[in-house]
Amino acid sequence: MALSFAELQAQLRQGWGGHWGDHGDRADAQFDQLVVPSLTMEEHQIQLVTGVHHYEERQLFNLIRLRHPGVRVVYVTSTLLPDLVVDAVLELLPGMPASHARRRLHLFDTNDASPRPLTAKLLERPALLARIREQLRPGRSFLSCYTVTDLERTLSERLQVPLLGCDPALARWGTKAGSRELFARCAVPHPPGSAVMFTLEDLAAAAVDLWDHNPGLQRLVVKLNEGFSGEGNARLDLEPLDLPGRSSGERLVVMRQALERLPMPSQHWQELLARQGALVEAWLEGGEQQSSPSVQGMIHPDGFVEVLSTHEQRLGGSSGQTFEGCSFPAHAAYRLPLMEMGQRIGEALAAEGALERYAVDVVARRFSDRWDLQAIEVNLRQGGTTHPFMALRHTTSGRLDPATGAFLSPSGQALYYEATDNLCDPRLRGLLPEDLIDLVAEAGLHFDPAHLRGSLFHLLGCLSQYGKLGMTCIGRSAEEAAAVYQGTQEALLRGAERLQG
Template identity: 70%
Template structure:
C-alpha cells in the first residue's frame, strides 16, 4: 500500500538535513528546483526558468563520497554549467562527484512549474525512481506546494521540506501571527481582506489607530520578491480633514489605482487576500536585514546566516541581492529572533529552510528591529550561502554571527541575481568562463577572495548574470564585486566591438555600491 506524504516524511533521517555530514552518509538526494509559485508573479522575473540553476549549489552534498544526486531541470543543463559548480567542491575530485550525479530534464521550457512538467511524464519519473535507493533517498525542493507533495507520493520518496498544509506560516498574515506568538517586534498592520471595500476599511482602521502615518504598504498574502507589495501614499489624501465615511471612499479610490507590480493583483486579492501594514520610516538610518535558518528532521534548528538585503525596483521593495553578514550592531538580535521563530515553526512541524526579513532603524543612536515576514522556503539568500559553504567548508560562528573559514578567518560576500547589461547578451557560458579565467576573477581558496557565478543560462538570451563575490572583509567583498562587474562588462563590450566609457562603470550594469535600503522589504525570490 502506498504511503501518505506524512508517513513518508516520518522516514527522514536527521543527517539528511546536513549539507555535509562528514560521517560517510549513504543516501540519494533528488533535487527538483521548481519555482512552483504564482505564475502572474513569476512572469515578472526575467528568465525565470533558468533560476532552476541556482540550486546547483546544493550539490555540496557530493562532498560525501557515499552520496548520490539526481538533478532535474526543465531543459538540459550544459555540462560546462554543471562542471563549473562541481569544480568548486574542495576535497573531492570533480570526476568522482560527476559519476555520482545524474542529470534529467523535461525538454520543456514553458512558463510552468518544473514539478508540474515532471508529473505529466510518467516514463521519466519511472527512470528517475529506478535510480533512487529505497529507504535511503529524499527529495529537495526550492518550495513545497501540492505539486511537490504529489511528486513525493508518486515516487514514494520522502520530501525534506515543509508540508504545504503549513503554508499559512509563510504567508504575510501567518508571519504576523508568528511574530506575535514569539514576542518579536513587528509593525502595526491589519488582517486579511479579499476585496477593495474591506481593504479600504482595513487601511482606514490602520490610519485611525496611527494618525501619524504618511504611508502604508499593501501586501498580497502570498507575494514573492516584493512583487506583491505596493506603497500607498496617505499624506496627500488629507485623511485627518475627512469624515469617517469620506475617508474610506477616498482610500478605496486610491487603492483602485495602486501601483502594484502584479498587473492582475485584484484577481489575486480575491484569491489569496491582502493586508495593509505601516510603512516604517524615520531615524538616522534604515536597512533591510534578514536571518536564515534550517529545521532538521527531528526538530533541531540551525541558524545559517544573516544578510543585509539590497532592494530596488519601482517602489524600492524588489529583492536584488544581499551582503553577508548583517551589521554587527543588531546581528545577534537578528539571530535570537530567528531562532525563536525557527523553534516555533519546528513545533508546528515545519522542515528545512526558512528566512525572516526585518527593518532596522537607527533612532537616537539605537537600532530598532521590526520583523516584516517569514519565507518558509528557499530564497535569494539560499544559494549564495550554499556557495560559500561549498567552496570554503566554513561555518557560522554562533557567538559572533560571522561566517568563519576553517582557518578562523571571517568571510564576507556580496551576491546578486541581477547583474545586467545589454552587451552581456549574446555571450555564451564558455565566453564567460574565458573572461573570468583571463581576468583572474574566479574564487581563489588560497586568497579567500574572488567570484562564483550562477544563472549562466540567462546570459546569452537576457544579458543577465548572478554572482557571489567573496572577501575577507565587507570592503574587500564590495571591491571584488565592483571589480568583477567592471571587468566582465568591459570585456563583453570589447567582444561586441564597443569601447567601455573611461572613468567609471558602464551604464546599465546592474547594482553598483549598496544603496540605502527601502523601508519595506519584499520576500526573497
C-alpha cells in the first residue's frame, strides 16, 4: 500500500541532505539523493526570470556530495545538461577522482524547455518516473527540491520517496502575512504594517490607516502576499499625495488612484491581489547607513535548528528589492544578533513542523554606534544564497564558527565570497561554456584550493543565448573576494570581446 506524504517524511534519516558539521558531512554516508531543482511558481513569475530553466543548474553543487563513496545522486533537468557543465562541478571534488563520482551520478531530463515547472513536466511522464525510481535504493533515498508545493508533494508520493522539505500545508509561514505573524510571536522587530487585503479599496484603506498611525511616514511598500525575490513588491511615495492637507475621504480617493498606477513588476498584480491578497508595510528609512542582510538556516529531521550562514544582499530592479547577488558573511557589527534572530525564527518554524531550508531577510540601519535590525520576510525554500554557500562548504571542507559567524577552512583560515546569478552583458552572448572555461584557464581565474581563492561558475547554460552567468568569487578577506569578483568580471568581458571580435 502506498505511503502518504507524512508517512514518507517519517522515514527521513538524520544526516540526509545535511552539509554541516555533525549533521551529514560524514565519510560513511550511505544514501541516494534525487535532486529536482524545479522553479515551481506561477507562470507570470516564471516569465520574469530570464533563462528560467537554466536555473535548474544552480543546484549542481549538490554533486560535490559525491566525494563520499557511499553517496549516489540522481539529477533531473528540463533539458539535457552538457557534459562540460557537469564536469566543471565534478572536478571540484576534494580527494575523489571525478571518474569515480561520475559512475555514481545519474542524469535524466524531460527534453522539454517550455517555461513550466520541471516537476509538472516530470509528473506528465510516468515512464521517465519509473526509470528514475529504478536508480534509487529503497529505504536509502530522499528527494530534495528548490521549493516545495503541491506538485512536489505529489511527486514524492508518486515515487514513494521521502521529500526533505517543508510540507506545502505550512506554506503560509513563508508568505508576507505569515512572516509578520512569526516575527510578532518571536518578539522580533519588524516594520509597522497591515493585514492582508484582497481589493484595491481595502488596500487603500489599510495604507491610509498605516499613515494615520505613522504620520511621519514618507513611503510605504505594497507586497503581494506570495511574491518572491522582490518581484511582488512595489514602493509608493506618499509625499506627492499631500495626505496631511486632505480629508479622510480624499485620502482614500488619492490613495486608491496611486495604487492603480503602482509600478508593480508583475503586470497583472491586481488579478493576483484578488487571488492571494496583499499588504502594506512602512518603508524603513533613516540612519547614517543602511543594508539588506539575511540569515539562512536548516531545520533537520529531528527538529534541530542550525544557523548556516549570513549574507549582505545586493538588491536592484525597478522596486529596488530584487535579489541580484550577495557577499558572505554579513557585517561583523550585527552578524551575531542576526544569527540569534535566525535561530529564534527557525525554532518557531520547527515547532510548526517545518523542515529543511529557511531564510530571513532583514533591513539593518546604523544610528551612530547602534545598529537597528528589522525583519522583513521569511523564505521557506532554497534561494539565491543557497548555492554559493554550498559551493564554499563543499569545495573547501570548512565549517561555520557559531561563535563568530565566520567560515573557517580546515587550517583555520577565514574565507569570504562575492556571488551573483546576474552577471549580464551583451558581449557574453554567443560564448559557449567551453569558451568560458578556456578564458578562465587562460586568466587563472578558477578557484585554487591550494591558495583558497578564485571563482566558481554556474548558470553556464544561460551564457550563449542570454549573455548571462553566475559566479561565486572566494577570497581570504572581504577585500580579496571583492577584488577576485572585479578581476573575474573584467577578464571575462575582455576575453569575450577578443573572441567575438
